[in-house]
Amino acid sequence: MKTPTQNLHETKFDSHERPARCSLTVEYLLTIVSVALGLIVAAVLSPKDSSFLPNVLFYWGPHICVLVIFGLYRPPQPAAFAGVAIALAVYLAVFGAWVFSRSNPESMTWLGYIFSFPGALVGALLARVWIFRHQVIQPFSVVIVVAPAVLFGIAANQAIVCTTVMYCKGMR
Template sequence: MSLPQLITGTRTNLWTVLPGLLGGMAVTTCISPFDRFFWGNVVDIWGPQAAILIILLILRAPKPVIGGTALAMALYLALFYLWFFTGGRGDVMAWFVYLFSLPGALIGACLALRLTKLAAPLTALALAGAWVAAGLVINQTIICSTLLYCLG
């Protein structure tokens, strides 16, 4: 596929989805402890992201929206892990912050699905990533300022 075809949207394939999916799986396997609970941890960490992507599949979201959503969630997981577990904040409650902020990703993905219907694939991918990132940041801010204390 040439770049003009990708920009104009004349041909869309799995290459708009694969980076986000593979990125999410790679981040999950890298941050999961390699012990006897490895696969359980992988499912616990990546399962909620997979659930959001399955909801998008049920809603018949275009591939670029799914790809942008998956990419934004993979980046969020990597940044969340770096922020929470390299700054001495790591504890069991940290994963609640992660899980409770994922509804923001779903809301952002649904907004992206609604607002990118006529966009070219690269534009839809970027907009979906931006909407999901915005949903995650807003939800993370609400969680950290009301239910859980995240800065300590």
């Protein structure tokens, strides 16, 4: 049996244990805040009337779908979810600001928003492969890799949609 003095001397922190526990907490907090950011942006963009909840679900629902599909097979570390959620929230904010800054916002414009989510998912999955191959494990590094990859996927998808399915040139 060890004495309290021996226990005190043996409580040196293993360099692998303490930071991992601390960063895991920060990582989960970052993920929760990032997902909530998308919900907040959706709530701000939604009209404050009887159609508030359906509009919030319309704006935020695709975020949840991308996050669920992204995590179906071997869920990645929480920071990867945070990177996806941050990119999707930024995209929703920019797209919403663009739509509502127009003199006559058209409801069909939101189809471009919906059609861009396959690109977001492809960007997220490519970032996941890159992170796995390069063994990126630091939470903020993961976010910095995933968020731009998702935004690039959205931009590439928008370019494809605007040159094939939708007419986007008159949307200035």
